[in-house]
Amino acid sequence: xxxxxxxxxxxxARREDILTAARACLAEQGLQALNIxxxxxxxxxxxxxxxxxxxxxxxxxxxxxAERLELLLEELRPVCDSAxxxxxxxxxxxxxxxxxxxxxxxxLNVWSGLRRKEQEPTxxxxxxxxxxxxxxxxxxxxxxxxxxxxxxxxLYQERAGEVMALCWICLTGLAEHFSGDRPxxxxxxxxxxxRLTIRTLMAGLQALxxxxxxxES
Amino acid sequence: xxxxxxxxxxxxARREDILTAARACLAEQGLQALNIxxxxxxxxxxxxxxxxxxxxxxxxxxxxxAERLELLLEELRPVCDSAxxxxxxxxxxxxxxxxxxxxxxxxLNVWSGLRRKEQEPTxxxxxxxxxxxxxxxxxxxxxxxxxxxxxxxxLYQERAGEVMALCWICLTGLAEHFSGDRPxxxxxxxxxxxRLTIRTLMAGLQALxxxxxxxES
DNA sequence: ACCTGAACACCGTTCAAGT
DNA sequence: ACCTGAACACCGTTCAAGT
Numbered sequence: 154x155x156x157x158x159x160x161x162x163x164x165x166a167r168r169e170d171i172l173t174a175a176r177a178c179l180a181e182q183g184l185q186a187l188n189i190x191x192x193x194x195x196x197x198x199x200x201x202x203x204x205x206x207x208x209x210x211x212x213x214x215x216x217x218x219a220e221r222l223e224l225l226l227e228e229l230r231p232v233c234d235s236a237x238x239x240x241x242x243x244x245x246x247x248x249x250x251x252x253x254x255x256x257x258x259x260x261l262n263v264w265s266g267l268r269r270k271e272q273e274p275t276x277x278x279x280x281x282x283x284x285x286x287x288x289x290x291x292x293x294x295x296x297x298x299x300x301x302x303x304x305x306x307x308l309y310q311e312r313a314g315e316v317m318a319l320c321w322i323c324l325t326g327l328a329e330h331f332s333g334d335r336p337x338x339x340x341x342x343x344x345x346x347x348r349l350t351i352r353t354l355m356a357g358l359q360a361l362x363x364x365x366x367x368x369e370s
Numbered sequence: 371x372x373x374x375x376x377x378x379x380x381x382x383a384r385r386e387d388i389l390t391a392a393r394a395c396l397a398e399q400g401l402q403a404l405n406i407x408x409x410x411x412x413x414x415x416x417x418x419x420x421x422x423x424x425x426x427x428x429x430x431x432x433x434x435x436a437e438r439l440e441l442l443l444e445e446l447r448p449v450c451d452s453a454x455x456x457x458x459x460x461x462x463x464x465x466x467x468x469x470x471x472x473x474x475x476x477x478l479n480v481w482s483g484l485r486r487k488e489q490e491p492t493x494x495x496x497x498x499x500x501x502x503x504x505x506x507x508x509x510x511x512x513x514x515x516x517x518x519x520x521x522x523x524x525l526y527q528e529r530a531g532e533v534m535a536l537c538w539i540c541l542t543g544l545a546e547h548f549s550g551d552r553p554x555x556x557x558x559x560x561x562x563x564x565r566l567t568i569r570t571l572m573a574g575l576q577a578l579x580x581x582x583x584x585x586e587s
Numbered sequence: 588a589c590c591t592g593a594a595c596a597c598c599g600t601t602c603a604a605g606t
Numbered sequence: 607a608c609c610t611g612a613a614c615a616c617c618g619t620t621c622a623a624g625t
Contacts, residue, residue, distance in 0.1 A: 161606090162608060188598060199610045201601075210599065314556035315566055318547070322567060326543025330535070339531035349532055350539060357574030378625090379589060405617060416591045421619065591624070598616085605610070 168206045170196040172220070175213055179256060187214070215277055218257045222284035225253055229288065233295035242295055243351040244344075247324060251343060254328035289317060304362040316358065323350050385423045387413040389437070392430055396473060404431070432494055435474045439501035442470055446505065450512035459512055460568035461561075464541060468560060471545035506534060521579040533575065540567050 159166035174195035179187050189210055193200045207213040232245035274282070293313065300306045309316055327350055331343045341349075376383035391412035395404055406427055410417045424430040445466050453459035491499070510530065517523045526533055544567055548560045558566075 164608085167608095189600085190598070200599085201611065202609055204600065205608075314558065315563075318556055318558055318563055319567060319570060322540065322543035322547050322563070324543070325546050326539035326541070329542050329546055330539050339535055341531065341535055346532075346535055346539070350536060353536060353571065353574035353578055355574070356577035357570035357572070360573035360577055361570055381589085384589095406619085407617070417618085418592065418620075419590055422589075427618065589625085591622105593620105593622095595618105595620080597618085599614105600616105601612105601614080603610105603612095606608085 164206070167196075167198070167202075171198075171203055171206055171213070172217065175217055179214075179217065184214070184256070212277060215281060219277065219280045219284050221253055221257055222281070222288070225249060226284070226287055226291070230291055233291040236295060236299065239296060239299050239355060240348070240351050242292075242299060243320070243324075243354075244347055246292065247327060247343075247347040247351075250324055251328050251331065254325070255332055258325070258328060258332075292320075293317065302359065302362070305359060308358060308362040319354065319358075323354055381423070384413075384415070384419075388415075388420055388423055388430070389434065392434055396431075396434065401431070401473070429494060432498060436494065436497045436501050438470055438474055439498070439505070442466060443501070443504055443508070447508055450508040453512060453516065456513060456516050456572060457565070457568050459509075459516060460537070460541075460571075461564055463509065464544060464560075464564040464568075467541055468545050468548065471542070472549050475542070475545060475549075509537075510534065519576065519579065522576060525575060525579040536571065536575075540571055 159170045171192060174192045175187070177195060178191050187210070189200050189203055192213075193203050196203075203213070207216065228249050229246065232249065233242065236242035236245055293309070297306060297309055300309060327343070327347055331346070376387045388409060391409045392404070394412060395408050404427070406417050406420055409430075410420050413420075420430070424433065446463065449462035449466065450459065453462055510526070514523060514526055517526060544560070544564055548563070
């Protein structure tokens with residue numbers, strides 16, 4: 154981990170030290186074992202001090218998560234720009250998504266619990282929300298650019314929400330599926346399953362692109 | 371909750387009281403807030419006693435989870451027997467799966483953590499594994515019975531593992547997707563999204579049934 | 588044998604006291 | 607102002623003592 158650089162009173166650097174320490178703890182032992190005393194020790198300050206920088210352990214964790222989402226966006230850009238087809242695009246995203254999901258995805262509910270109903274969202278909540286939203290733009294743009302079939306392109310535009318939800322569900326389901334013991338039941342690899350998933354999904358969307366109404370309740 | 375019925379030394383009934391109390395606590399406040407002292411109070415015994423019935427909180431939780439999986443199988447049977455087509459089958463499963471996932475699904479890793487490597491699986495671990503496995507039979511049978519297209523039926527049989535993984539991923543992704551705030555981003559309902567998912571999946575499988583090789587790395 | 592509840596270890600969080 | 611670390615509340619778990 155990066156060396157401690159903060160001095161007494163340098164709040165900016167100290168805050169960064171805490172985040173760096175927390176990141177290291179999380180990577181090493183997972184969320185379950187993440188605890189303030191270890192973080193404080195790694196950052197070379199007292200547990201009490203952590204609370205002058207973050208209101209709670211949850212808020213500290215949510216900050217890490219927001220950072221990670223922002224990093225994902227940076228990782229995603231080159232994939233979106235260079236993918237030669239939608240299958241490659243999805244596989245690239247799936248590869249980037251998995252390691253993040255293993256560390257953070259399971260506990261999405263942690264930060265959503267931060268929200269107090271009927272109150273203005275905090276700056277942190279807005280940061281999280283934006284980080285999530287910002288991911289869609291590049292991906293959506295790339296998907297649109299890569300769909301040779303005009304019927305498919307039209308589907309993307311007219312039913313963007315539904316198509317994105319589908320992709321998101323497959324991505325999450327995939328990551329979740331391979332974050333436990335379940336793959337042991339069939340022995341498929343993450344990579345192969347991701348490929349199978351996107352092929353099936355694309356074939357399905359292609360077929361549905363011909364149908365005028367997709368969902369009628 | 372059911373009344374306490376156990377007497378001093380009636381280990382069978384007492385164990386059931388603990389499970390009943392734990393189930394009630396879980397339903398009321400979620401896993402996060404599940405705690406031994408509350409369970410003991412509800413079951414009208416001391417915290418220490420719980421540990422003469424269950425080795426740990428995790429084991430108690432895993433037992434509840436195994437029970438819930440077994441209940442799911444019972445709920446699933448009539449759906450599998452009566453569904454007129456695959457879409458209805460999937461929707462029925464999705465409806466049953468969601469409430470279970472909200473309470474238990476998030477923490478699959480909890481029980482998988484029970485396993486000590488290179489050791490014989492415990493009776494509880496076997497129970498969990500079997501409960502999971504047993505779900506596939508009826509579902510698979512129904513899917514096979516309902517596929518009019520012989521090419522699709524052949525796909526099911528020859529690539530059962532892959533098809534099941536796909537369905538499982540969609541089901542989990544769907545439940546996960548609707549267990550947080552994410553649906554707020556697009557406003558679709560669980561029901562509608564499940565329908566869209568299975569239609570797309572089926573159309574995709576149908577298309578792929580024509581292709582000889584599905585996954586080649 | 589079965590059960591109790593005080594006690595221990597651990598952890599999130601606070602706050603009076605230090606610099 | 608910023609930081610410390612003892613202290614508090616809470617919780618999983620144990621165990622000597624009770625019945």
